[in-house]
Amino acid sequence: MERSNLRRQSDQFPTGALHGWIKSLQDLRDAEKPDRCVVFFDLGGSDRHLAVLPDYKGQRDDTPPDIILQLPEIKKLTALLGFAVIQERGVEADDLIATAVQRLAAAGDECIIVSADKDFGQCVGAQVLQLAPPPTANPALGWRRLDAAGVEAKFGVPPTLIADYLALVGDTSDNIPGLKGVGPKTAVKWLQQYGGLEGVLGAVATIEPARFREQIQADADRIRSNLSLVRFKTDFAFEPGDVSTEDVSGVAAFLEAMEMHSTLRRYQAKHGLTAGQEKPSEPTIRPPTAPAKPAPGPEQGELF
Numbered sequence: 555m556e557r558s559n560l561r562r563q564s565d566q567f568p569t570g571a572l573h574g575w576i577k578s579l580q581d582l583r584d585a586e587k588p589d590r591c592v593v594f595f596d597l598g599g600s601d602r603h604l605a606v607l608p609d610y611k612g613q614r615d616d617t618p619p620d621i622i623l624q625l626p627e628i629k630k631l632t633a634l635l636g637f638a639v640i641q642e643r644g645v646e647a648d649d650l651i652a653t654a655v656q657r658l659a660a661a662g663d664e665c666i667i668v669s670a671d672k673d674f675g676q677c678v679g680a681q682v683l684q685l686a687p688p689p690t691a692n693p694a695l696g697w698r699r700l701d702a703a704g705v706e707a708k709f710g711v712p713p714t715l716i717a718d719y720l721a722l723v724g725d726t727s728d729n730i731p732g733l734k735g736v737g738p739k740t741a742v743k744w745l746q747q748y749g750g751l752e753g754v755l756g757a758v759a760t761i762e763p764a765r766f767r768e769q770i771q772a773d774a775d776r777i778r779s780n781l782s783l784v785r786f787k788t789d790f791a792f793e794p795g796d797v798s799t800e801d802v803s804g805v806a807a808f809l810e811a812m813e814m815h816s817t818l819r820r821y822q823a824k825h826g827l828t829a830g831q832e833k834p835s836e837p838t839i840r841p842p843t844a845p846a847k848p849a850p851g852p853e854q855g856e857l858f
Contacts, residue, residue, distance in 0.1 A: 564813065568620040573817050575628050576809075579635055580824075586666060586685075590797050591637040592654065595629065600646035603728075603783055610783070613729045627812065634808055636800035645790060648673060652786035655682055658794065673725070673784060675705040676716040710742035718751035721780035730783055733773060736766065751781055802827070 583591060603610040633639050640650060648671065655665045659681035667674050668685045678684050684700040698704070706712045711719050722741040724732025732741075744754045744761065754761070755777065758770045770777075802825050809818035822828065 567812075568623055569812055569814050571621055571624045572627060572631060572812065573814060576631060576635065576805075576817060576821075579632065579637060582668060582685075588666065590794065593632050593637045593639055594647035594650045594654075595625075595639065595641040596647045597641050597643040597645075599644070600649070601644040602649075602787060603646065606779055606783055607730065609729050611728050613726075631805070631808055633798070634801045634804045636798045638795060638798050640792075642790070649787045650790055650792070652677055653788040653790045654792045654794075656788045657792055671727075672709070673716070673720065673786070675700065675709060676713050676786065678702055678705050678713045710738065711745050715745050715750060717781055717785040718745055718754075720784040721751055721777055722754065724780070725784060728783070730780055732780065733766065733769060733777060735769075740766075751777070 579591075579593075600610065629639050640654075641647070642650060651667060651669075651674070655667060655677050658665050659679065663681065665682045666685050667677060667682065668687075670686050670689075674684050678700060679702060684705070686698045686700060688695050688697060700708065702713050705716065709716060709719060719738075719741050720730070720732075722732050722736055722744070723738055724730050740763075744757075745751075748754045748757050755770060755774045758767055758774070761767055761770065806818060806821060806825075806827055809815075809821060
């Protein structure tokens with residue numbers, strides 16, 4: 555990946571994220587060879603989460619200005635590469651992914667969710683795997699493919715209890731506080747013993763360690779609220795649509811126009827192109843469901 559501070563030669567427009575993005579998408583597709591690729595983007599905040607927890611994801615740093623500038627171009631490039639782009643204002647990409655995976659898996663399709671988010675463990679099943687990137691703290695681990703057994707080995711509970719687990723321990727990445735003092739080991743022990751979050755909350759009179767009894771009684775409603783935050787909503791509209799194809803000459807033209815010369819040379823070599831074969835092409839991004847205008851909060855992309 556080229557350094558993130560690389561910029562276009564003529565007007566100093568940043569392109570570092572674009573260099574890394576195209577490499578990641580190409581590497582993933584080459585490795586997995588999927589029949590269909592979809593990238594889901596957030597468009598600002600999630601209405602349903604903010605209604606329950608106004609500080610949802612409020613602890614996150616603002617998206618760097620260079621990344622914000624590149625996002626429209628990232629989406630164009632994604633579509634040119636043959637990855638469908640789906641986004642809906644006010645709806646978190648995670649909910650859209652969970653909806654899509656649920657419908658596709660029910661129809662018999664096999665799905666791979668590419669994301670580091672532990673929330674997606676609740677989607678994993680016979681037809682669904684999670685492909686998690688190497689952790690920043692230990693990149694030597696490499697990409698990890700999680701099936702249901704892998705999720706249970708990682709968290710101590712099966713996919714069906716991941717949401718209950720996160721409701722108890724909280725999720726610092728989303729600014730969701732769990733029960734104070736309750737870590738993974740205690741949460742796993744309780745869930746194994748009582749079968750789920752409601753079983754844990756219902757055992758308040760006898761649960762051990764006893765020091766948590768008063769706290770569980772006081773925080774029961776908030777922890778139930780946590781469950782509504784971490785459990786995916788899967789009733790959004792989703793139609794797979796036609797399988798998109800990569801616009802090779804369009805990608806090359808895009809890279810040329812963005813003055814991404816080193817990536818262009820690699821792309822030309824990969825596809826047997828020579829200079830001068832590029833032509834402009836207009837990609838399709840769907841829905842969109844709202845006017846294209848700046849939205850509060852960061853935009854993110856997830857792939858499945």
